[in-house]
Amino acid sequence: MDATSARDTDERVEQLADRLHSASIHLLRRLRREDDGSGLSAPHLSALSVLVFGGPLSLGELAAAEQVRPPSMTRIVRNLEADGLLTREPHPGDGRAIVLRATDEGRRILHEGRARRVHSLAERLRALDPAEIECLERAAELIGRVVR
Amino acid sequence: MDATSARDTDERVEQLADRLHSASIHLLRRLRREDDGSGLSAPHLSALSVLVFGGPLSLGELAAAEQVRPPSMTRIVRNLEADGLLTREPHPGDGRAIVLRATDEGRRILHEGRARRVHSLAERLRALDPAEIECLERAAELIGRVVR
DNA sequence: CTTGCTTCGTTAGCCTTCCTAACCATATTG
DNA sequence: CAATATGGTTAGGAAGGCTAACGAAGCAAG
Numbered sequence: 001m002d003a004t005s006a007r008d009t010d011e012r013v014e015q016l017a018d019r020l021h022s023a024s025i026h027l028l029r030r031l032r033r034e035d036d037g038s039g040l041s042a043p044h045l046s047a048l049s050v051l052v053f054g055g056p057l058s059l060g061e062l063a064a065a066e067q068v069r070p071p072s073m074t075r076i077v078r079n080l081e082a083d084g085l086l087t088r089e090p091h092p093g094d095g096r097a098i099v100l101r102a103t104d105e106g107r108r109i110l111h112e113g114r115a116r117r118v119h120s121l122a123e124r125l126r127a128l129d130p131a132e133i134e135c136l137e138r139a140a141e142l143i144g145r146v147v148r
Numbered sequence: 149m150d151a152t153s154a155r156d157t158d159e160r161v162e163q164l165a166d167r168l169h170s171a172s173i174h175l176l177r178r179l180r181r182e183d184d185g186s187g188l189s190a191p192h193l194s195a196l197s198v199l200v201f202g203g204p205l206s207l208g209e210l211a212a213a214e215q216v217r218p219p220s221m222t223r224i225v226r227n228l229e230a231d232g233l234l235t236r237e238p239h240p241g242d243g244r245a246i247v248l249r250a251t252d253e254g255r256r257i258l259h260e261g262r263a264r265r266v267h268s269l270a271e272r273l274r275a276l277d278p279a280e281i282e283c284l285e286r287a288a289e290l291i292g293r294v295v296r
Numbered sequence: 297c298t299t300g301c302t303t304c305g306t307t308a309g310c311c312t313t314c315c316t317a318a319c320c321a322t323a324t325t326g
Numbered sequence: 327c328a329a330t331a332t333g334g335t336t337a338g339g340a341a342g343g344c345t346a347a348c349g350a351a352g353c354a355a356g
Contacts, residue, residue, distance in 0.1 A: 013273045016281060017266035019288040021179060024172040025194050026295045029215035031169060032343080043313070046173050060333060067177035072314055074335060096322045096333040118165035124294045125161050132290055133164060139287030140167040142280055146272045147174045180314085191342065208304060220343055222306060244304040244351045 020143070031121060038109060038116055039083075043068075045117065047076050048085055048110050051102040058097045067147075085109055168291070179269060186257060186264055187231075191216075193265065195224050196233055196258050199250040206245045215295075233257055 032042065040048070043066075050065050051057060057065065063073035077100060080086045085106035091097035102110070125133065180190065188196070191214075198213050199205060205213065211221035225248060228234045233254035239245035250258070273281065 009274075010270075013281065014266065014270045016285055016288065017270040017273055019292075020175065020284065021190070021266050021269065022194060022197070023288045023291040023295070024175045025190060026215055027168065027172045027291055028176065029343090030295045033215070041312075042169070042173060046170060049170070058333080059335095067174055067181070068313085069315065070334060071316085071336080075313085091333090094323075094333080098334075115162055115166070118162065118169050121169065121294070122158075122162045122165040125165055126157075128290065128294070132286075133161065135283055135286050136168065136290060137164055138280075138283050140164065140171045142276065142284060143171040143175055144167075146269070146276070147171070147178045177314090189341075206304080207306095216342090217344065218305060219307080219345085223342080239304095242304085242352075246305075 027121075031117065038112060040109065042117070044076055044080060045110065047073070048080060048102060048106055051086060051100060052107050052110050056099050056101040058091060058099060060097070062100060080106070083109075175269075179265065186260060188257065190265070192224055192228060193258065195221070196228060196250060196254055199234060199248060200255050200258050204247050204249040206239060206247060208245070210248060228254070231257075 028042070038045070047062060047066050050062060054065070059073055059077060060070055062077070063070045066073065068076075077086065077088070081088055085103055087101050087103055089099045089101065091099050125136070128136075176190070186193070195210060195214050198210060202213070207221055207225060208218055210225070211218045214221065216224075225234065225236070229236055233251055235249050235251055237247040237249065239247050273284070276284075
């Protein structure tokens with residue numbers, strides 16, 4: 001690869017990063033304004049989904065998975081626990097840590113609530129053709145991988 | 149299309165919406181933690197970029213473009229104006245409205261700041277192969293279209 | 297022209313989510 | 327056993343979003 005094409009690639013990738021950033025901001029602002037009726041905010045649903053799909057975790061692990069600091073996760077967990085959507089158990093073998101586990105109710109709410117929250121987005125996506133949908137599916141997977 | 153495949157498409161689209169939602173949350177949380185050194189937050193850079201690339205707008209138009217309510221935009225504009233990155237002029241022909249215009253300094257800061265902010269993401273994207281990059285480029289464009 | 301409704305932007309006040317700093321309690325290690 | 331490291335919580339504050347209420351300016355009907 002010569003110097004020119006390397007610089008072109010650099011430029012292209014920077015621009016892509018910028019556009020993904022922008023797209024994310026607008027996507028989330030749009031979704032935030034939709035009333036999901038589940039009573040759970042995006043961060044709560046997101047954290048709960050990690051427990052549902054990823055199994056029991058400690059608070060620190062969950063915070064890392066969700067890209068937030070432990071104090072932020074402490075509050076999210078407190079709320080979810082108060083709503084009966086997860087349980088807090090002592091960690092076997094480490095008295096400092098705790099084990100967080102989604103309850104059956106948590107599983108139920110998650111599946112209902114997430115579907116409702118993203119429903120308006122799904123409505124719009126339905127207008128796309130199959131190739132575009134497939135492109136977005138790959139993109140979602142790629143973003144998840146890149147961020148992790 | 150028979151009933152079964154229609155339901156499959158529904159399900160697939162709902163799942164896609166859900167994953168895009170999740171990917172956006174994690175992407176932004178990752179980027180928020182990067183120090184961009186420009187002194188401007190994501191909402192500020194995003195609003196400024198609309199003015200730079202889309203030309204002068206009223207406050208209401210800018211708020212609509214950015215998917216926020218006017219009071220939220222009032223604060224963003226006040227900050228950008230205080231930093232000398234945009235100007236506020238009376239609207240010719242409508243005494244209620246104002247015209248917002250990016251300054252040269254605003255243009256300069258935008259190009260420097262955005263590149264810096266998304267730089268760490270760009271670093272990660274560089275590891276992808278060309279087909280994946282192209283997929284993400286299309287995806288960013290699609291998301292922008294779907295949300296608008 | 298005046299009265300009343302609408303629209304643009306602002307102010308006031310609140311809520312949510314995130315952060316860092318400081319702190320306990322429990323491991324772990326020299 | 328003392329010193330240090332780690333997991334989680336508490337305290338406090340910054341940022342960004344919202345609604346409600348308001349003043350000023352336009353508009354429309356009488």
